[in-house]
Amino acid sequence: xxxxxxxxxxxxxxxALVVFAPSSRAETIxxxxxxxxxxxxxxxxxxxxxxxxxxxxxxxxxxxGRLIVPRFDFQRITQFAMGRNWAKATPQEQKDVVEQFGxxxxxxxxxxxxxxxxxxxxxxxxxxxxxxxxxxxxxQMIGRAQPVAIDYSLINSAAGWKVYDVTVEGISLITAYRDxxxxxxxxxxxSGLIKVLKKKNGE
Amino acid sequence: xxRVRQLALGFAFGLSLGTxxxxxxxxxxxxxxxxxxxxxxxxxxxxxxxxxxxxxVSIWNAVLPQPVRQGVSNVFDNLDDVYACVNxxxxxxxxxxxxxxxxVLVNTTVGVGGLFDVGTKIGLKKSYGDFGQTLGVxxxxxxxxxxxxxxxxxxxxxxxxRAVRVTTDARNLLPTNTYYALTGTEYLATRADxxxxxxxxxxxxxxxxxxxxxxxxxxxxNLVQEGRQTxxxxxxx
Numbered sequence: 001x002x003x004x005x006x007x008x009x010x011x012x013x014x015x016a017l018v019v020f021a022p023s024s025r026a027e028t029i030x031x032x033x034x035x036x037x038x039x040x041x042x043x044x045x046x047x048x049x050x051x052x053x054x055x056x057x058x059x060x061x062x063x064x065g066r067l068i069v070p071r072f073d074f075q076r077i078t079q080f081a082m083g084r085n086w087a088k089a090t091p092q093e094q095k096d097v098v099e100q101f102g103x104x105x106x107x108x109x110x111x112x113x114x115x116x117x118x119x120x121x122x123x124x125x126x127x128x129x130x131x132x133x134x135x136x137x138x139x140q141m142i143g144r145a146q147p148v149a150i151d152y153s154l155i156n157s158a159a160g161w162k163v164y165d166v167t168v169e170g171i172s173l174i175t176a177y178r179d180x181x182x183x184x185x186x187x188x189x190x191s192g193l194i195k196v197l198k199k200k201n202g203e
Numbered sequence: 204x205x206r207v208r209q210l211a212l213g214f215a216f217g218l219s220l221g222t223x224x225x226x227x228x229x230x231x232x233x234x235x236x237x238x239x240x241x242x243x244x245x246x247x248x249x250x251x252x253x254x255x256x257x258x259x260v261s262i263w264n265a266v267l268p269q270p271v272r273q274g275v276s277n278v279f280d281n282l283d284d285v286y287a288c289v290n291x292x293x294x295x296x297x298x299x300x301x302x303x304x305x306x307v308l309v310n311t312t313v314g315v316g317g318l319f320d321v322g323t324k325i326g327l328k329k330s331y332g333d334f335g336q337t338l339g340v341x342x343x344x345x346x347x348x349x350x351x352x353x354x355x356x357x358x359x360x361x362x363x364x365r366a367v368r369v370t371t372d373a374r375n376l377l378p379t380n381t382y383y384a385l386t387g388t389e390y391l392a393t394r395a396d397x398x399x400x401x402x403x404x405x406x407x408x409x410x411x412x413x414x415x416x417x418x419x420x421x422x423x424x425n426l427v428q429e430g431r432q433t434x435x436x437x438x439x440x
Contacts, residue, residue: 176418184409
């Protein structure tokens with residue numbers, strides 16, 4: 001169990017890392033190089049700015065709000081997490097789920113950015129998935145008692161490389177939520193899912 | 204007391220072996236026919252946690268400085284490595300078992316009885332291994348998901364694995380009081396480790412029961428798949 005929880009905690013760091021992606025120059029470089037640069041820049045930023053080391057700082061929300069959206073493909077994350085239920089939702093419902101789910105992820109995982117000051121990320125390699133524009137960059141997070149494997153799945157489209165899943169020690173974010181989404185949709189429909197997401201986000 | 208516990212666990216083991224039939228790792232959806240009972244246990248565990256365990260963990264964290272807590276965790280991790288070594292050997296993963304053994308030797312000697320994890324520092328990677336995983340590698344399917352009182356998420360197979368560990372643990376040779384003190388400390392240390400992450404689970408999940416179940420299921424599936432992939436086929440039973 002403790003392993004499991006540890007992995008989950010680390011998932012935050014994983015997400016937090018990508019949050020800081022500088023969107024301007026990332027498009028033309030290879031995904032592994034992109035992740036490597038992000039790792040360096042993010043850890044440096046947190047180390048050099050004491051304000052970012054305080055998880056309550058409004059500065060974090062500011063950076064997250066500005067940078068997370070361009071680097072994460074929330075549409076795809078949501079679509080995968082919805083699985084077969086995606087087709088059941090109306091276009092408006094799909095839009096709502098993407099928005100609310102994105103908000104939930106951003107909010108919960110940005111709190112952990114402060115912890116990055118004591119951690120280092122090493123890129124271990126890249127694996128091509130089903131197509132050439134779909135890759136997984138394998139990394140290892142060092143600085144805790146044990147190194148932790150974090151894999152970033154990215155897809156390349158007109159908008160550049162974007163993350164659509166984070167897998168920590170083999171635990172996939174999308175898969176974790178798919179189960180929840182399924183349960184909620186089968187009990188109360190897509191509208192029920194949206195309601196729960198909104199409530200969770202304090203709306 | 205210990206005997207009763209062992210009998211009960213032995214029973215659980217027999218029961219699980221008899222009912223391994225249904226779900227397997229390949230199923231993406233956790234197999235949870237006992238959901239209604241499990242949810243009740245899950246809720247009860249929450250109450251026990253809130254009333255008893257959390258206060259103890261707070262005391263634990265307040266009294267012991269972080270390096271000491273890490274040291275205690277390391278000692279138990281070192282014991283886990285012994286167990287992982289045996290299981291990796293049973294799974295036919297000789298290389299892994301060798302690394303585990305080296306870790307135990309280094310950490311027990313240079314690492315002062317396991318207080319310091321020197322092994323990781325010199326590149327001996329810690330890898331997790333338990334008997335539930337061994338059963339999985341041998342081809343037993345997971346069986347249904349179960350939430351155990353106090354211990355939390357499990358499956359029938361992992362419960363069987365746990366029962367085997369408890370009954371074969373060298374700690375059984377210790378005097379009863381020492382045994383319980385040690386086990387209690389381990390439980391507390393584990394819970395203290397996990398505590399930090401539980402707020403996150405609560406914040407990020409829509410239905411915490413389903414979320415935890417899924418994380419557990421993914422983790423166990425990965426352990427078994429990893430075991431199967433690295434197993435040398437000729438050495439598999």
